[in-house]
Amino acid sequence: MIEHSGVAQPAGGGPIWDQLQTLLIDGERVRAWALQHRIYALVHRRHLAAATSGRFIFMTRPILGGYDPVTIRWQDLRDANLQVGMVTASLTLAYSANLSDTAAGEGGERVLRAPGLEIGPAQALYRECQAQEQSWREKRRVRSIEEMRAQAGGVQIATGVYPQGAAGAPERVIEQPGPAQPRDDDPTHRLARARDMLNQGLISDSEYEAIKARIVGAL
Incomplete structure (x- = not known):
């Protein structure tokens, strides 16, 4: 109706x-x-x-x-x-x-x-x-940040997700597999993109380090 x-x-x-x-x-x-x-x-x-x-x-x-x-x-x-x-x-x-x-x-x-x-x-x-x-x-703006984070390594922020249903648990940073990257998207470009996001204030220092560790770990 x-x-x-x-x-x-x-x-x-x-x-x-x-x-x-x-x-x-x-x-x-x-x-x-x-x-x-x-x-x-x-x-x-x-x-x-x-x-x-x-x-x-x-x-x-x-x-x-x-x-x-x-x-x-x-x-x-x-x-x-x-x-x-x-x-x-x-x-x-x-x-x-x-x-x-x-x-x-x-x-x-x-x-x-x-x-x-x-x-x-x-x-x-x-x-x-x-x-x-x-x-x-x-x-x-929020959607753009999420897409850029996914392209730079798949790190997302999960809020209100509590292990085993525990109440009052703090917010956690959870690393999830990101979407497949193009073959020409080499680690150097991904690191540069993550650095740009950090400089623009789109991600925090801890998120940048997590992204960098993921990229380096994949080498």
Whole structure:
């Protein structure tokens, strides 16, 4: 069953609100949305921009009927900007173009612009985009560190893992086998990468020593 948020339907929403509901997957909720101002809808029907619990949706609506939705997953969002004028506001989003789910696989950026939105709803929409962008930026940072650690030797930090179910045990550093490395990834390059990670503060001294010991031990 599709969940609906407490976001009020704006005046003039009507059929476009119903069209938006048909795009929602099970459990997805609308958190903010904005309609295009009427003065911009002279040769087409009013467009709509919406932020849901899982993505950003921008719907263009030709004058003869139908609609064309463009969606951006929150994990692909890179930046959100709002420009407010005397009558309307425009929201611009920059997002990753290749839809990769790995930090190393992120590619170039694309830009989506939603112009001529009503100011109040556009500001609420911008706040939601900013909150999602900041949240996913931190998730990507953590994921990038984990991927770099795995490439440099497979050392990961395990938290809350207690031997034989013992309560209150301290956090431990556990060395696990990392993924297979390319043949041209020689120990010198791996050591250099680990040193770079240490200099950037991505790993601690003890983690660096553990990685170095693993690389040297494999010679």
